[in-house]
Amino acid sequence: MALVTVVVLGHDSCGAVAAACSALENGQTPGGFVRDVVERVTPSVPAARAAGRDSAEEILAEHIEHTVDLLLERSRVLADAVADGRLAVVGLSYRLADGSAQLVAARGLDAVVPAAS
Numbered sequence: 642m643a644l645v646t647v648v649v650l651g652h653d654s655c656g657a658v659a660a661a662c663s664a665l666e667n668g669q670t671p672g673g674f675v676r677d678v679v680e681r682v683t684p685s686v687p688a689a690r691a692a693g694r695d696s697a698e699e700i701l702a703e704h705i706e707h708t709v710d711l712l713l714e715r716s717r718v719l720a721d722a723v724a725d726g727r728l729a730v731v732g733l734s735y736r737l738a739d740g741s742a743q744l745v746a747a748r749g750l751d752a753v754v755p756a757a758s
Contacts, residue, residue: 701734
């Protein structure tokens with residue numbers, strides 16, 4: 642049986658990460674749809690900073706990993722499939738300039754994931 646993989650894909654120069662950082666710094670959250678996105682990204686900003694991760698790339702990696710974990714926390718179907726070895730959930734950070742992707746988080750894979758720097 643083939644392993645099914647769910648991919649959470651973030652990318653560099655992410656406007657949502659920049660907007661969340663800005664909202665925390667100036668106390669103003671944008672309106673409309675952007676507000677919803679910023680509210681979902683915002684918890685990753687202080688979490689990253691508390692871990693000493695301050696760059697946009699590091700905050701993005703924190704958000705990708707948080708999203709991977711959130712999928713498994715909120716979906717018993719996904720969590721059970723990972724536990725049974727039928728599914729993997731991975732988080733990748735995509736570099737727009739060169740089209741490469743770096744593995745940030747992996748659940749359900751027998752892979753070593755380097756700590757984000």
